[in-house]
Amino acid sequence: MASVEQVVGRLGATAGLNPPGALRCTGPMSQSQLQSLVDDLVDDSTAESLDLSGCDLGDAAGDVLSRVVAFNTSLHSIFLRNNGIGSNGAQCLANALQSYNSGALRTLDLQGRQRLQTSLF
Numbered sequence: 198m199a200s201v202e203q204v205v206g207r208l209g210a211t212a213g214l215n216p217p218g219a220l221r222c223t224g225p226m227s228q229s230q231l232q233s234l235v236d237d238l239v240d241d242s243t244a245e246s247l248d249l250s251g252c253d254l255g256d257a258a259g260d261v262l263s264r265v266v267a268f269n270t271s272l273h274s275i276f277l278r279n280n281g282i283g284s285n286g287a288q289c290l291a292n293a294l295q296s297y298n299s300g301a302l303r304t305l306d307l308q309g310r311q312r313l314q315t316s317l318f
Contacts, residue, residue, distance in 0.1 A: 218245035226252040228261075235261050242271045250278035250309075259286020266290055266305070267297035274304040282307060 222234075231254065238244055247265070249258075259282045265272065282290075287307060294305065 218243055219248070220244055220246065221248040222252055224252065226254060228257065231258055231261055235265050238265050238272070239268045241269060244269070244272055246274045246276075247272055248274075248276040249280065250276050250306075252280060254280040254282060256281060256283040256286040258282055259289040262286075263289040263293035266293040266302060270299045270301050272302055274306075275302065276304070276306045278306055279309040280307075 220238075226234075226249065231249075231252075238247070249262075254277065258277075258280065262275070262277070266275065290305060290307075294302065
C-alpha cells in the first residue's frame with residue numbers, strides 16, 4: 198500500500214499535499230494517472246481529502262473513482278469541480294455511495310460542469 202506522499206511523488210509536479218492528508222492535483226490528468234491514483238488510494242488510511250478539480254476528467258472517471266468512494270475509509274471529502282463527469286459517471290459515484298461507502302465520506306462535490314447539470318435535470 199502506498200502512502201499519500203508516494204502517490205504525490207508518482208504524479209510529480211501536478212500534485213501537492215497541503216495540509217497533510219489532503220491530496221490536490223492540478224492540470225490535466227490522464228486515465229492511467231487516475232487509475233494509478235485510485236489503485237493507491239483504495240486502501241490508504243491517511244488521505245482525508247482528494248481534490249481533482251479542473252483535472253479534465255471525463256465521464257469514465259466516475260466509474261474509476263467509484264472504487265475510492267466505495268472502499269476508502271479515511272476520505273472525508275472529494276472535490277471533482279469543473280471536470281467532464283456526466284450522468285453515467287455521477288451514477289457510478291452515487292451507486293458506490295449508496296451501496297458500499299463506510300460513512301466516512303461527507304462531501305462529494307461535482308459542481309461546475311454544464312454537461313452534468315443539464316443531464317441530471
